[in-house]
Amino acid sequence: xxxxxxxxxxxxxxxxxxxxxxxxxxxxxxxxxxxxxxxxxxxxxxxxxxxxxxxxxxxxxxxxxxxxxxxxxxxxxxxxxxxxxxxxxxxxxxxxxxxxxxxxxxxxxxxxxxxxxxxxxxxxxxxxxxxxxxxxxxxxxxxxxxxxxxxxxxxxxxxxxxxxxxxxxxxxxxxxxxxxxxxxxxxxxxxxxxxxxxxxxxxxxxxxxxxxxxxxxxxxxxxxxxxxxxxxxxxxxxxxxxxxxxxxxxxxxxxxxxxxxxx
Ligand SMILES: *[C@@H]1O[C@H](CO)[C@@H](O)[C@H](O)[C@H]1NC(C)=O
Ligand SMILES: *[C@@H]1O[C@H](CO)[C@@H](O)[C@H](O)[C@H]1NC(C)=O
Numbered sequence: 218x219x220x221x222x223x224x225x226x227x228x229x230x231x232x233x234x235x236x237x238x239x240x241x242x243x244x245x246x247x248x249x250x251x252x253x254x255x256x257x258x259x260x261x262x263x264x265x266x267x268x269x270x271x272x273x274x275x276x277x278x279x280x281x282x283x284x285x286x287x288x289x290x291x292x293x294x295x296x297x298x299x300x301x302x303x304x305x306x307x308x309x310x311x312x313x314x315x316x317x318x319x320x321x322x323x324x325x326x327x328x329x330x331x332x333x334x335x336x337x338x339x340x341x342x343x344x345x346x347x348x349x350x351x352x353x354x355x356x357x358x359x360x361x362x363x364x365x366x367x368x369x370x371x372x373x374x375x376x377x378x379x380x381x382x383x384x385x386x387x388x389x390x391x392x393x394x395x396x397x398x399x400x401x402x403x404x405x406x407x408x409x410x411x412x413x414x415x416x417x418x419x420x421x422x423x424x425x426x427x428x429x430x431x432x433x434x435x436x437x438x439x440x441x442x443x444x445x446x447x448x449x450x451x452x453x454x455x456x457x458x459x460x461x462x463x464x465x466x467x468x469x470x471x472x473x474x475x476x477x478x479x480x
Pocket of ligand 2: 359360361441
């Protein structure tokens with residue numbers, strides 16, 4: 218709808234600049250512009266990969282697009298190696314806090330957060346939800362959540378250069394809801410040790426500690442759906458994964474997989 222709206226305003230804009238041209242010409246031009254814009258919006262540029270620097274192992278004749286399952290394993294590796302992500306929640310319909318503007322009701326907000334994959338091999342990320350945080354408040358008010366990960370920062374750290382196109386690197390969105398990890402599970406799975414290994418500073422707000430700067434609780438994102446953008450669609454899987462496949466990937470499998478730029 219938004220795109221259609223933009224097309225319309227582009228056409229109207231064109232109209233306002235050529236107001237003295239006969240109506241028929243105007244209509245033809247408008248139609249041509251619309252067609253061109255549609256093409257631009259709907260068709261990914263076909264030449265991008267031709268611009269890509271050729272990598273040694275990148276023999277186009279031998280190339281096949283990774284299957285959904287191969288991509289699922291890559292997605293699990295991305296989760297396994299990620300320490301941060303963007304956690305998106307939706308503000309409740311009824312804003313009760315006077316610290317939150319009423320205008321954000323029903324609106325999503327994505328905020329960067331610490332994560333770790335401390336419940337391998339489940340595929341459900343672990344988070345330390347501080348009760349003061351906006352994301353936690355929204356989740357407590359009933360919001361579903363989604364977590365966005367990308368390979369952008371890690372690619373740059375690993376290779377010491379920016380990718381020639383970040384759009385050609387993997388991105389992942391995990392859709393689900395937050396669920397409290399019980400005290401027994403926290404103990405038996407040694408969640409705190411796993412999480413602080415990834416985030417040393419988080420010892421300052423570990424749940425249950427008297428000295429904690431903020432009250433927090435351990436939660437898991439129970440993954441319901443998974444959306445993957447492997448990179449450019451002509452050589453990567455883009456689409457929804459199968460939830461059961463996601464949950465069944467073994468640690469050994471994603472340990473053996475390699476994301477772009479990894480040796
Ligand atoms: C929001 O508040 C209205 C009345 O102020 C109430 O009728 C409605 O049930 C509330 N909705 C939620 C989701 O709590
Ligand atoms: C959360 O998602 C589930 C579907 O997975 C849906 O049934 C439920 O209504 C959603 N909750 C909210 C508050 O939107």
